[in-house]
Amino acid sequence: MSKKNEVIKFPMNLIMPIKDFLEDEMVKMKVTKKKINQADPFSDESRSLNNSVEEDLDEQLGHFDAQIKSRFVDRQIIQIRKALARIKIGKYGICEECGEMIDTERLAIKPETTVCVKCKKESEK
Ligand SMILES: [Zn+2]
Numbered sequence: 021m022s023k024k025n026e027v028i029k030f031p032m033n034l035i036m037p038i039k040d041f042l043e044d045e046m047v048k049m050k051v052t053k054k055k056i057n058q059a060d061p062f063s064d065e066s067r068s069l070n071n072s073v074e075e076d077l078d079e080q081l082g083h084f085d086a087q088i089k090s091r092f093v094d095r096q097i098i099q100i101r102k103a104l105a106r107i108k109i110g111k112y113g114i115c116e117e118c119g120e121m122i123d124t125e126r127l128a129i130k131p132e133t134t135v136c137v138k139c140k141k142e143s144e145k
Contacts, residue, residue, distance in 0.1 A: 030113045038131050039107050045132065046100045053093045060086035096132070103132040115139055 030038075057063055061079040063086075071079065106112045113122050117139035126137055135143070 035107055035112060038112070038127075039104065041131055042100050042104050042107075046097065046104070049093050049097050049100065053090060053097070056086050056089045056093060060090075062086075099132045099134070102134050106134055117142075 059082070061067060061082040067079065068075075102116075103112065106114070106116070113124075113127060114120070115122050115136035115138075116134045118136060120136055120138075122133060122136045126133060133140075
């Protein structure tokens with residue numbers, strides 16, 4: 021029997037602080053998302069609809085800005101959720117694409133990551 025496919029698991033004492041960190045991040049991201057949505061001029065129902073051109077432009081830019089930030093936060097939330105799900109099934113630190121261990125240095129910088137550097141680069145091609 022080959023031991024090649026034996027799953028290397030992250031030790032629990034290392035996983036717990038990561039899990040706590042990710043759960044914290046999740047809460048922070050949700051707060052950030054709320055703030056972004058509130059800052060979006062389009063979400064202000066009392067906004068006047070007969071603005072000057074300048075005011076209109078400001079609102080458009082504010083809305084654009086909020087949308088970009090919101091999309092970024094959404095992606096982060098999804099990523100964190102995925103990482104937490106991988107902790108739950110005991111596959112944290114294992115690349116979801118190729119099944120190899122993710123570099124611990126990469127995990128230290130981006131604990132919410134679920135793919136290794138190699139696969140990440142592949143997906144960006
Ligand atoms: Zn990979």
